[in-house]
Amino acid sequence: PEAITVQELANRMAARGGEVVKALFRMGVMATLTQTIDADTAELVVQEFGHRVRRVSESDVELGLEGAADEDTDLQPRPPVVTIMGHVDHGKTSLLDALRKADVAAHEAGGITQHIGAYQVAVPDGGKVTFIDTPGHAAFTAMRSRGAQVTDMVVLVVAADDGVMPQTVEAINHARAANVPLIVAVNKIDKPGVNPDRVRQELLQHEIVVESLGGETQEIEVSATKKINLDKLLEAIALQAEILDLRANPARAAEGTVIESKLDRGRGPVATVLVQKGTLKQGDIVVAGAEWGRVRAMLDDKGRQLKEAPPSLPVEILGLSGVPSAGENFVAVEDEARAREISEFRQRKAREKSSAAAVAGRGTLTDMLA
Numbered sequence: 001p002e003a004i005t006v007q008e009l010a011n012r013m014a015a016r017g018g019e020v021v022k023a024l025f026r027m028g029v030m031a032t033l034t035q036t037i038d039a040d041t042a043e044l045v046v047q048e049f050g051h052r053v054r055r056v057s058e059s060d061v062e063l064g065l066e067g068a069a070d071e072d073t074d075l076q077p078r079p080p081v082v083t084i085m086g087h088v089d090h091g092k093t094s095l096l097d098a099l100r101k102a103d104v105a106a107h108e109a110g111g112i113t114q115h116i117g118a119y120q121v122a123v124p125d126g127g128k129v130t131f132i133d134t135p136g137h138a139a140f141t142a143m144r145s146r147g148a149q150v151t152d153m154v155v156l157v158v159a160a161d162d163g164v165m166p167q168t169v170e171a172i173n174h175a176r177a178a179n180v181p182l183i184v185a186v187n188k189i190d191k192p193g194v195n196p197d198r199v200r201q202e203l204l205q206h207e208i209v210v211e212s213l214g215g216e217t218q219e220i221e222v223s224a225t226k227k228i229n230l231d232k233l234l235e236a237i238a239l240q241a242e243i244l245d246l247r248a249n250p251a252r253a254a255e256g257t258v259i260e261s262k263l264d265r266g267r268g269p270v271a272t273v274l275v276q277k278g279t280l281k282q283g284d285i286v287v288a289g290a291e292w293g294r295v296r297a298m299l300d301d302k303g304r305q306l307k308e309a310p311p312s313l314p315v316e317i318l319g320l321s322g323v324p325s326a327g328e329n330f331v332a333v334e335d336e337a338r339a340r341e342i343s344e345f346r347q348r349k350a351r352e353k354s355s356a357a358a359v360a361g362r363g364t365l366t367d368m369l370a
């Protein structure tokens, strides 16, 4: 697949075309300015020029957005990002509510999660944990298909009275595919006659071996509604986070992933973003997906205005030109010109992809009619 012309590559790096041709020559590649080189070759050239490369997909290259890679000494501990997954009605939202001691479920239409909520809670050990509540697994899948790695671990909620169900298995498979560790929360243990042993056996059939059966997967019996063992669940999360040794450099331009977005009547495009690197500041110029803008205001999950958002904090941002999609990357850039440039690059890529998809679609239709 086509990647990038030598001239465009030079433009993106603000380098002279001739310099890029020379660099290619040194690598044994003969190419003129108008010729296209593949993503792998482009990546090598970019590194030659001392920039960092972002591979949007196998064939896509985006260049040097955020300058040098972080030094080890710049990295500071950051809170874990935890995604709560599990079968319908097994108590994901209730558990999250109990953990943040607020009642979100009560405000949800029909008690069903309408959106991905992302919240940060302070935990008893003094640390913080960021939770993401997924409506089913569609959003998680969308993020993964865009290559966004947002979560550090999954808390798999399994209702003790219902056991392992289809979406439980789906969640296990998602966590496995993303190579993300999993903690099992066996929920609803307050219900009379429930049998958590059965849940452990069912998990075993899906190669999840919990600690009490000699495995490595942490497992906590909880009740979201009766608030049983929530402290133990938080401890399990903290332990897992410690093992993962999660760090980020707060002292750089912010970068992260769009968690959700909407067009608000009064406020315009609103995106909830998870800051994964750097610190996002009010007034920053950001590109989110193919949209861009100056961060006019920034709010946390309690609706408080923030001036700064450090790594692992989910925040709502206002001021974008349009509504980006969940799972898309966002990055703070030095000026509007750069923002416009990246936005145009991404728009063009999106157009190319959709026209390629349209062509493929026509092919299928023709095949079907033939």
Ligand code: GTP
Pocket (backbone or CB within 6 Å): 086, 087, 088, 089, 090, 091, 092, 093, 094, 095, 105, 111, 112, 113, 135, 136, 187, 188, 189, 190, 191, 222, 223, 224, 225, 226
């Ligand atoms: P979806 O978002 O629709 O997939 O559901 P969910 O997994 O978020 O479940 P939710 O928290 O909405 O809970 C579903 C039902 O189970 C509600 O009626 C809760 O009150 C009930 N429930 C949740 N946790 C517990 C628990 O620990 N014990 C008991 N007895 N009931 C619970």
Ligand code: MG
Pocket (backbone or CB within 6 Å): 092, 093, 094, 111, 112, 113
């Ligand atoms: Mg829910």
